[in-house]
């Protein structure tokens with residue numbers, strides 16, 4: 001697996017099983033409703049692709065690009081919109097799909113931004129969350145895994161844009177980012 005990675009935290013099989021579990025709960029919640037999945041680029045691409053295919057509920061998908069990390073391993077706290085939604089979400093049931101909640105700053109900002117557009121409902125599904133890294137308290141309805149406060153890569157998650165295409169989630173060796 002190369003010397004840049006320290007260990008595998010979640011295998012592809014564990015991720016697949018968890019997404020199937022989450023999809024069943026999401027299907028039950030939105031039965032008969034018209035749902036818009038909002039993926040947060042770029043990290044959420046893999047979760048969105050696999051979660052959307054695990055759902056039975058018909059959904060539409062839109063994407064928002066925001067960035068708060070740049071090339072580093074620490075959130076700057078400053079969120080920039082790089083690409084806004086194409087869809088007017090007023091009156092829609094919106095489910096934000098995220099790869100990870102770390103400090104929570106990105107999602108907290110996104111929830112208030114999208115919330116002000118008057119959706120019928122606004123919920124969050126994230127594959128990963130780091131409870132020990134939280135700087136803000138956020139209400140998240142669907143969480144795949146709570147993980148330790150270490151920098152992780154793979155399955156959409158990057159370090160300086162690398163490793164997003166790994167099919168599993170792993171921890172990065174500290175020497176890679178000077179830790």
Ligand SMILES: O=P(O)(O)OC[C@H]1O[C@H](OP(=O)(O)OP(=O)(O)O)[C@H](O)[C@@H]1O
Pocket residue numbers: 040041042043044066067068069070075098099100101102103104105106107158
């Ligand atoms: O809870 P936080 O501390 O705010 O961190 C979580 C956010 O950081 C990452 O995105 P990033 O800004 O790295 O953009 P990317 O998805 O394009 O990698 C990740 O995909 C989340 O959106």
Ligand code: HPA
Pocket residue numbers: 069100102150151152153157158159
């Ligand atoms: O642990 C992480 N890895 C990659 N990207 C991230 N963005 C927030 N936290 C992380």
Ligand SMILES: [Mg+2]
Pocket residue numbers: 043069157158
């Ligand atoms: Mg990133």
